Amino acid sequence: MKQYLIQYKPFLMFLAKFFLTYIVLTIIYQFYLNTFEGNKIDSITQLVAKNTEQLMHFFNADLVVVNDSESYIKLIYKQQYLARIIEGCNAISVIILFASFIVAFSGKVKQTLFFIITGSIVIYILNVIRIALLVVLMYNYPQEGELLHGTLFPLFIYGVVFILWVIWVNKFSLYAKKTIRT
Template sequence: MLKDFKPVLGILLRFIIIYMVLLFGYQFYLNNFQDSGLDPYSRMIVGHVGIVQDALGFPTNFYDDVPNQQIFFYINKEVVSRMVEGCNAISVIILFTAFIFAFYKGAKTFVFVGLSLILLYVMNVLRIVGLNIIISDYPDYSKTAHDYFFPAVIYGSVVILWLVWIKFFALKNENS
């Protein structure tokens, strides 16, 4: 009976191992920056958010709150939001990557993950930009945007990419 479930158990075991390795690796990475504020990856996102907001006509400044590991976004000299480690979407990216590699299909797995991570990075930057603009110009909608709309954007992007991977790569018959 267990023989019938062997492929599913293999995928599940691969997922769990990859997820745990990535999760512990990320925690190790974060531990190296506890005393210096926000980690470099999150700082890179802050910088790109600032570039996009400036280009869209929302002059952006930052306040680096090192002891509390956060960076505040200022638009027109008013605080609109703050970037903390949880805003960098790494937890979602780890989950996404583990799922894709659980259905490993050779070199195309690496290509798909690489291109998808670029897309998810861009989506996350645009998500933060959108949230900052809504908080700045439409503060009545900020809670709904933060709690519902923008999480749906990043999670929805992940689900769509998972579906693309499964439909067009993972379940595709190699002989066809």
Template sequence: MKDFLPVLKILLRFVIVYIVLVLIYQFYLNSYSAEVVDPFTRSVAEQVASFQYFLGFPTTLVDSMKLHSILFQTSGKYTTRMVEGCNVISVVVLYAAFIFAFYKGAKTFLYVLGGIFLLHILNVLRIVLLNIIFLKYPQYEKIGHDYIFPAIIYGGVVVLWLVWIQFFALKREKDA
């Protein structure tokens, strides 16, 4: 049993951090249940619209209380809609729980914050590209939305996990 103790500690830390973060996020979402979307989801939609405008795709955001989402009207055409699940927070919760499972002091917090920033940027770019595909290449809508773009965001998480494990979590401290 003593041999399994390190693994059990890692699993326990993962489960505890994951449950705590999910409960905090659910509490946050519940406090905005009467609104179209929560403020963070709205912020992501606004960032997507701004970047699309910068790229030459003027975008208007249209609230839909019926769908609890924000519709992207890109270059005069409805392309996609932003729902809470597209804001990357649920993915970040899983990412952070895994990183904290292999806790290595203060650098763990820095790595998590850096990873959250990178995942957010990756997510905004993912949504921008998805809207452009829906606008310019509608024949690739399904494969883009269902396969390629989830692979991008989850692939980013896996790369961050692997970097953490390889270069931080399993790296032995040199004797002074």
């Protein structure tokens, strides 16, 4: 048994760091969400909705964000209620997953923190763009709503996360330093 623990130590350390980081960040996020009474919309989700509205207004798009519910925010595009933003739309769970992987393949502390912060900002911005595009596309192609929301846009956001992971592992992680050939 000891032989296997030694042999698979890098993999086991990866798993331990990944799951520990994921659990700790998820617990912190849950404590944050629990500060909002009942089903009230958290401030990160409200910020995502506001940033989506700002982005659409930058492009002179007719989007109105209506916050008249306790559990979601309505997106009204060209006087048509097309979508709603709920807590799951704010990309925090994706950012937690991203950060957990980066920590699991950590490099130097400063570099790791910088990449997590930068990657999180990229994910957040792309998520706002994703929501804005989703609203416009659902207006123009309402019959494709499930494909857009359920397949294409998750593929887009997770694809970006995967690309960020590949960049991290190949360029910045301690693993990258060990595998560089001279």
